[in-house]
Amino acid sequence: MDREEKALISLAKSGDRRSFDKLIARHKDKMFALIYRMTGDRDEALDLLQDTFLSAYKALGRFREDASFSSWLYRIASNKSLNSIKRKKILSFLPLGASPKDEPMYEMDDAAGRSELKQHAKKSIDDLPPQQKLVFNLRFYEQLRFSEIAKMLGKSESTVKTNYQKAVEKLQKKLKSFR
Amino acid sequence: MNCSTFKEKISMKLGAMELDAEEKEHLEKCDDCREYYESLMALESTLGDYAPEPLSEAEFSGIMDRVDEKVSGYVNRATGIYRWAVRYGVAASAVFLLVFISIFSNLPTTENSTDTITYYLSEYTGEVEMFSDSWIDDQYVDEAVGAWVDLNGIGSSELVVGDLSAEELQYLENNITLGGLL
Numbered sequence: 001m002d003r004e005e006k007a008l009i010s011l012a013k014s015g016d017r018r019s020f021d022k023l024i025a026r027h028k029d030k031m032f033a034l035i036y037r038m039t040g041d042r043d044e045a046l047d048l049l050q051d052t053f054l055s056a057y058k059a060l061g062r063f064r065e066d067a068s069f070s071s072w073l074y075r076i077a078s079n080k081s082l083n084s085i086k087r088k089k090i091l092s093f094l095p096l097g098a099s100p101k102d103e104p105m106y107e108m109d110d111a112a113g114r115s116e117l118k119q120h121a122k123k124s125i126d127d128l129p130p131q132q133k134l135v136f137n138l139r140f141y142e143q144l145r146f147s148e149i150a151k152m153l154g155k156s157e158s159t160v161k162t163n164y165q166k167a168v169e170k171l172q173k174k175l176k177s178f179r
Numbered sequence: 180m181n182c183s184t185f186k187e188k189i190s191m192k193l194g195a196m197e198l199d200a201e202e203k204e205h206l207e208k209c210d211d212c213r214e215y216y217e218s219l220m221a222l223e224s225t226l227g228d229y230a231p232e233p234l235s236e237a238e239f240s241g242i243m244d245r246v247d248e249k250v251s252g253y254v255n256r257a258t259g260i261y262r263w264a265v266r267y268g269v270a271a272s273a274v275f276l277l278v279f280i281s282i283f284s285n286l287p288t289t290e291n292s293t294d295t296i297t298y299y300l301s302e303y304t305g306e307v308e309m310f311s312d313s314w315i316d317d318q319y320v321d322e323a324v325g326a327w328v329d330l331n332g333i334g335s336s337e338l339v340v341g342d343l344s345a346e347e348l349q350y351l352e353n354n355i356t357l358g359g360l361l
Contacts, residue, residue, distance in 0.1 A: 029234055037231065143195065
């Protein structure tokens with residue numbers, strides 16, 4: 001955590017909204033990418049991102065600065081994503097008329113959109129169990145260290161590593177048959 | 180280094196693949212592991228390209244506007260009538276809770292070692308229900324009375340009270356009047 005970020009946190013904690021906004025702006029893209037990869041739906045990701053920032057605002061007073069602000073925010077975003085996945089799973093069992101989307105919608109750049117393999121890769125990630133998907137996203141895309149992920153999620157490092165390894169095995173198996 | 184250790188170690192490195200000297204040495208000697216390594220590299224390349232379209236400035240400012248609105252809502256609610264209502268609402272709830280606890284704390288619990296607990300099949304609900312001797316069970320008494328009334332009709336003075344304890348009988352006398360049933 002750099003000095004400027006520390007200053008922003010301190011000001012935001014004392015109620016300065018502009019500092020809070022600046023702080024959030026620094027991390028918005030990473031949080032959005034994580035939530036988007038977890039949900040596979042842009043609109044839902046935007047809603048969850050908003051919830052994440054709101055929760056962060058409300059809980060900022062309880063943020064202990066022994067962890068980095070981004071880890072703390074990742075944790076909130078992770079919980080929001082996992083809860084949303086859980087909620088969708090529950091709703092999918094209820095006959096409520098509008099059923100949740102069977103296939104997640106991905107918006108990709110043109111090059112990726114042309115590639116069937118990439119589309120399949122994204123679908124394979126989405127099919128991972130939520131915890132494995134979360135660990136995979138945090139490690140592979142966000143490049144966090146296993147120890148950081150473990151601390152953030154309140155799990156042991158070996159649990160996190162096992163989840164990552166299982167995710168990699170599943171992705172390999174799925175994509176091997178496709179390649 | 181054996182093959183399973185090698186595979187385990189490099190699968191953990193997916194996304195930040197840098198082999199150490201020992202791993203490189205193993206890779207040169209083992210075809211199977213080289214194939215595994217190449218498949219991991221292909222996977223890394225395939226997955227690595229997935230970058231969601233970034234958050235636009237308009238989307239971000241829209242989100243922050245809505246956060247602002249909600250935060251202002253909290254601030255407004257922290258003042259005036261809302262704060263007054265919350266304060267007195269909490270006080271009223273606390274009083275209610277105390278009264279509730281004081282009433283129900285007098286009831287014996289199943290932890291009381293002198294209780295005799297009986298399970299019976301209720302004719303009315305068709306379910307197994309529990310009855311504790313020392314706990315006046317309104318439902319049980321009502322059922323017993325109801326069953327008796329069904330059988331004998333109201334007005335009979337021959338209430339079969341054998342199934343009821345003295346405590347329950349007392350309860351009936353104090354609380355239930357069924358047209359001079361007792």
